Amino acid sequence: MGISHGVHAALASFWRECYRDLRRHSGNERLPYPVRTALRDMADRTHQRCAAAEVRAIAPRLNRLAIRTAATATLSAGETRRAQECAAALGITEAQPIVVVETLSRPDLWAPALAVLRDEGYQVVRLRAPGLTDPRLPAVIDVATDTPDAPLLERHLVARSAFVVCTSSEGQSAAYAAGTPSLRLDARDPITAYPIRSNGIYTLATVIDLDTGHVLGISELLTARYFRNSRNCGYRPTGAEEIAAAVAEMIDGVRHGWRDTDAQARFRRAVADAGVALASQVRDVIEWDASGGFVGDGRLARVQAERAR
Amino acid sequence: MSRILFVMLHPGFLRYYDSALQALAGAGHDVHVAFETNRTKLGEDAIARRLAAASPRLTFGATPERGESVRDFLARGDREATRSGGPGVAPWSREGREESWDSLGTTVRLLLDYLRFFDPVFTRASALRARAEKRVPRIYRGLVARAAGTRTGRRVFAAALQAVEAIIPPNRAIEAFVREQRPDLVLVTPLIELGSQQVDYVKCARRLGVRSALCVASWDNLTSKGLIRVVPDHVLVWNEAQKREAVELHGVAPEQVTTTGAHLFDRWFAARPGRSREEFCRMVGLDPGRPYVLYVGSSVFIAPDEVPFAERWLAALRDSDVPGVASAGVLIRPHPANARQWRASDAGAFSGVAIWPPVGTDPSGPGSAADYYESIYYSCAVVGINTSAQLEAAIVGRPVFTIRAPEFAHAQEGTLHFQHLAAAQGGLARVASSFDEHALQLAEALHGGASGAAGRDFVQSFLRPHGLDVDATTVFSRAIDGLARLAPPLERLPSWWTLACRPPAFVLARLARALAQDRPLWTFATSPLLSGVIALWGVGFRAQEATGEYVGKTSKRVRRQVWRAWYESTRQIEKTLRRARKKVVARVRGAGAAAKRVARRSVC
Numbered sequence: 080m081g082i083s084h085g086v087h088a089a090l091a092s093f094w095r096e097c098y099r100d101l102r103r104h105s106g107n108e109r110l111p112y113p114v115r116t117a118l119r120d121m122a123d124r125t126h127q128r129c130a131a132a133e134v135r136a137i138a139p140r141l142n143r144l145a146i147r148t149a150a151t152a153t154l155s156a157g158e159t160r161r162a163q164e165c166a167a168a169l170g171i172t173e174a175q176p177i178v179v180v181e182t183l184s185r186p187d188l189w190a191p192a193l194a195v196l197r198d199e200g201y202q203v204v205r206l207r208a209p210g211l212t213d214p215r216l217p218a219v220i221d222v223a224t225d226t227p228d229a230p231l232l233e234r235h236l237v238a239r240s241a242f243v244v245c246t247s248s249e250g251q252s253a254a255y256a257a258g259t260p261s262l263r264l265d266a267r268d269p270i271t272a273y274p275i276r277s278n279g280i281y282t283l284a285t286v287i288d289l290d291t292g293h294v295l296g297i298s299e300l301l302t303a304r305y306f307r308n309s310r311n312c313g314y315r316p317t318g319a320e321e322i323a324a325a326v327a328e329m330i331d332g333v334r335h336g337w338r339d340t341d342a343q344a345r346f347r348r349a350v351a352d353a354g355v356a357l358a359s360q361v362r363d364v365i366e367w368d369a370s371g372g373f374v375g376d377g378r379l380a381r382v383q384a385e386r387a388r
Numbered sequence: 389m390s391r392i393l394f395v396m397l398h399p400g401f402l403r404y405y406d407s408a409l410q411a412l413a414g415a416g417h418d419v420h421v422a423f424e425t426n427r428t429k430l431g432e433d434a435i436a437r438r439l440a441a442a443s444p445r446l447t448f449g450a451t452p453e454r455g456e457s458v459r460d461f462l463a464r465g466d467r468e469a470t471r472s473g474g475p476g477v478a479p480w481s482r483e484g485r486e487e488s489w490d491s492l493g494t495t496v497r498l499l500l501d502y503l504r505f506f507d508p509v510f511t512r513a514s515a516l517r518a519r520a521e522k523r524v525p526r527i528y529r530g531l532v533a534r535a536a537g538t539r540t541g542r543r544v545f546a547a548a549l550q551a552v553e554a555i556i557p558p559n560r561a562i563e564a565f566v567r568e569q570r571p572d573l574v575l576v577t578p579l580i581e582l583g584s585q586q587v588d589y590v591k592c593a594r595r596l597g598v599r600s601a602l603c604v605a606s607w608d609n610l611t612s613k614g615l616i617r618v619v620p621d622h623v624l625v626w627n628e629a630q631k632r633e634a635v636e637l638h639g640v641a642p643e644q645v646t647t648t649g650a651h652l653f654d655r656w657f658a659a660r661p662g663r664s665r666e667e668f669c670r671m672v673g674l675d676p677g678r679p680y681v682l683y684v685g686s687s688v689f690i691a692p693d694e695v696p697f698a699e700r701w702l703a704a705l706r707d708s709d710v711p712g713v714a715s716a717g718v719l720i721r722p723h724p725a726n727a728r729q730w731r732a733s734d735a736g737a738f739s740g741v742a743i744w745p746p747v748g749t750d751p752s753g754p755g756s757a758a759d760y761y762e763s764i765y766y767s768c769a770v771v772g773i774n775t776s777a778q779l780e781a782a783i784v785g786r787p788v789f790t791i792r793a794p795e796f797a798h799a800q801e802g803t804l805h806f807q808h809l810a811a812a813q814g815g816l817a818r819v820a821s822s823f824d825e826h827a828l829q830l831a832e833a834l835h836g837g838a839s840g841a842a843g844r845d846f847v848q849s850f851l852r853p854h855g856l857d858v859d860a861t862t863v864f865s866r867a868i869d870g871l872a873r874l875a876p877p878l879e880r881l882p883s884w885w886t887l888a889c890r891p892p893a894f895v896l897a898r899l900a901r902a903l904a905q906d907r908p909l910w911t912f913a914t915s916p917l918l919s920g921v922i923a924l925w926g927v928g929f930r931a932q933e934a935t936g937e938y939v940g941k942t943s944k945r946v947r948r949q950v951w952r953a954w955y956e957s958t959r960q961i962e963k964t965l966r967r968a969r970k971k972v973v974a975r976v977r978g979a980g981a982a983a984k985r986v987a988r989r990s991v992c
Contacts, residue, residue, distance in 0.1 A: 092908060095467070096907060096908060096911045096914075096915075097918070099907070100911075100914075100915055100918050100919070101918075104918075104919070104922045109926070110922070110926040111926055111929045111930060111933070113929065114922070114925055114926050114929050118922065184696075184700045184703075185699065185700060185703045186703055186704075186707045187703045187706060187707065187737075187738070188703075287731055287732040289728045289729060289731050289732065290728075292731045292747075312732075313695065313728075313729050313731055313732020313733075314732060315732055315733075315734050316696075316699075316734065
């Protein structure tokens with residue numbers, strides 16, 4: 080958090096406390112009615128100041144424009160050699176292209192996508208978190224992430240990978256840093272996970288209203304109401320067919336270049352517009368630097384973008 | 389017979405004590421159950437109505453209202469809350485004093501509860517510590533963390549807090565309530581909720597010379613919640629393991645502890661299925677021809693995100709190459725208080741899986757207990773993260789399994805009561821560290837290799853320590869009966885030092901009340917200023933209003949008088965003028981007539 084953010088945070092705190100005091104006094108029936116009314120008006124104005132200061136106090140987690148143009152990080156020759164040796168020890172061959180996946184916790188959902196990857200000649204490497212109880216999968220090479228060489232090996236594998244499949248913002252960031260295309264699965268909202276670079280694709284989890292069981296449409300996810308009420312939502316992972324279609328789209332993009340369909344371009348515009356519109360209401364939008372009109376050059380997976388029409 | 393006052397936090401606790409209350413009423417005791425808060429979301433009040441209808445010796449009501457409940461205390465500290473306040477009571481008024489003492493009491497109890505989780509026993513209980521920390525006003529958190537760094541620090545701090553607790557006078561309304569009830573025995577449950585104000589009932593009972601006892605409601609109560617801050621005369625626990633916890637973690641003397649067994653499970657020993665397996669399986673949507681595994685959901689604290697785990701588990705089962713596991717049916721039974729998240733479940737995508745009862749079903753509705761029993765009875769294995777349903781499965785004789793998962797570390801290794809479950813510590817559940825290991829364990833159960841007999845020892849030691857055939861409700865009611873018959877203890881009046889310390893402690897109470905607002909410290913300087921300015925504004929406004937009123941009235945009167953004077957004078961002038969005009973006109977007319985006469989005469 081920068082100094083200006085700190086100052087704004089202090090100001091927000093000041094206005095909030097003033098607001099609390101004013102609200103408290105405005106309910107004091109011993110005071111004359113016109114005074115209470117005036118206090119209530121003052122409290123409302125103070126609250127607006129507080130909200131404005133709170134918005135200014137939010138330190139963005141990332142700078143989308145900077146990430147779009149940032150140079151990729153590379154390993155030194157020595158580091159690359161050491162990482163290659165570690166990879167070879169795990170059975171990862173240099174000759175065959177690889178795809179790094181962050182997690183494969185649902186074999187049932189992954190089976191069609193793994194078949195696609197295998198048919199296209201990719202080695203699938205799973206970065207396995209310590210303590211993970213997920214089942215071991217055939218033809219998937221597990222790389223433990225709690226060994227001393229793991230950070231180096233991870234960077235090497237991500238850099239070498241044809242593309243990365245991840246479910247977290249950390250995985251996405253690692254792909255940005257290495258300049259590797261990324262497929263982010265099961266994003267919980269359309270704005271924060273939007274891929275910044277043009278070689279990125281993402282899919283949205285199916286969002287369920289837990290009170291009613293109603294499935295929220297993709298357009299409903301671009302409203303302030305959804306962001307405010309996200310605690311009341313449950314998430315269903317992306318289906319097997321959609322994962323396979325998104326993986327096929329990634330392979331196509333890696334091989335033949337990245338193209339948007341009309342639906343994907345329209346969805347990007349809708350997300351960018353929503354970012355601008357929601358900037359003053361939704362903390363996440365500013366935090367994830369989506370309020371300036373630029374959200375990213377990536378796209379929603381074609382299979383979902385068509386559905387979002 | 390004797391009269392018993394049973395203070396419960398809310399009607400939900402009746403679920404633990406309904407059979408015991410009936411037994412006590414049957415033995416001729418008059419029992420009045422008083423609830424501190426009302427809760428009806430899971431139909432808990434229906435049990436109270438049923439019990440009241442069953443016996444006139446059982447009565448139900450509310451405890452007296454407090455100046456400030458724990459909920460009010462926590463709500464005052466909510467920085468995000470928007471609310472208008474009244475003028476507030478004067479600190480020296482009776483209400484103001486009671487509110488201040490309540491604030492101090494809640495602060496001290498919350499601090500003690502937070503402090504206990506720094507004990508080395510709770511090293512891995514980070515989630516429990518965080519839960520206790522969340523309730524403590526921010527300003528104290530650093531202080532506790534620093535004081536709790538060493539064993540001496542912890543002891544000194546705890547002793548200081550206990551001393552303050554001793555100084556706090558018992559609540560007058562509660563004392564009057566207990567006096568009015570004239571009980572021979574005061575029972576409280578659960579007493580160990582974070583910041584619980586039930587301490588005041590124990591203090592009042594002491595002061596009035598009434599015997600008091602804590603009834604420990606559940607298996608995790610002594611390890612996952614707060615501290616018994618003021619020890620009642622007796623503590624009734626389920627088993628020897630809980631007795632050890634009461635003695636070692638809460639400082640209760642061993643002779644004060646009585647083990648009774650877990651009376652709330654008695655009905656499970658007597659239950660029999662009312663339907664055939666085929667009927668049951670058809671009802672829930674499973675294939676009756678295949679054995680099924682029952683997955684029992686856990687509470688919100690244990691498994692806030694249980695659905696993704698359960699789906700991974702299902703995927704692992706269906707993908708398993710261990711014979712019988714992939715084809716076994718699965719019945720998922722969500723925890724009644726954590727069922728909502730199952731609306732987002734993808735379990736329907738797996739074959740041979742049913743979620744039952746449907747989300748939103750009333751857990752205390754008719755037939756729900758029988759449905760629950762049958763879902764365990766007809767299963768061949770029960771799997772769960774960490775829940776009391778696993779104890780019920782052990783009673784029914786089904787093998788119990790659990791899987792260690794990183795997302796539930798806070799609820800497994802991070803809680804002491806999980807150690808009761810873990811088979812390595814002599815518990816009943818077979819714990820697996822991976823899905824592969826778990827599938828092998830399940831296969832054994834599916835093929836009849838694990839009959840659940842291993843759980844019998846656990847059931848005897850943990851749920852029925854007086855013998856598998858000995859009804860725990862009978863033991864519990866006899867224990868209560870025995871306590872009620874004991875001679876009342878001597879009234880314990882407050883010692884001289886507590887009385888002497890009360891005036892300075894009241895300053896502390898006012899401070900605690902102010903700090904409970906959880907506001908930044910600078911507001912303690914600005915807030916009075918702002919209040920002063922607003923008060924002056926109010927006074928000024930009233931003065932202006934009053935002045936305006938006086939000036940207005942006077943000026944109106946003067947205006948009216950001036951108007952009247954002017955009006956009357958002008959009327960007078962008009963009158964005079966009119967008369968004068970009349971005279972002139974008359975004169976002119978007279979002159980005219982005279983002139984005409986003169987003219988006529990001259991013509992003639």
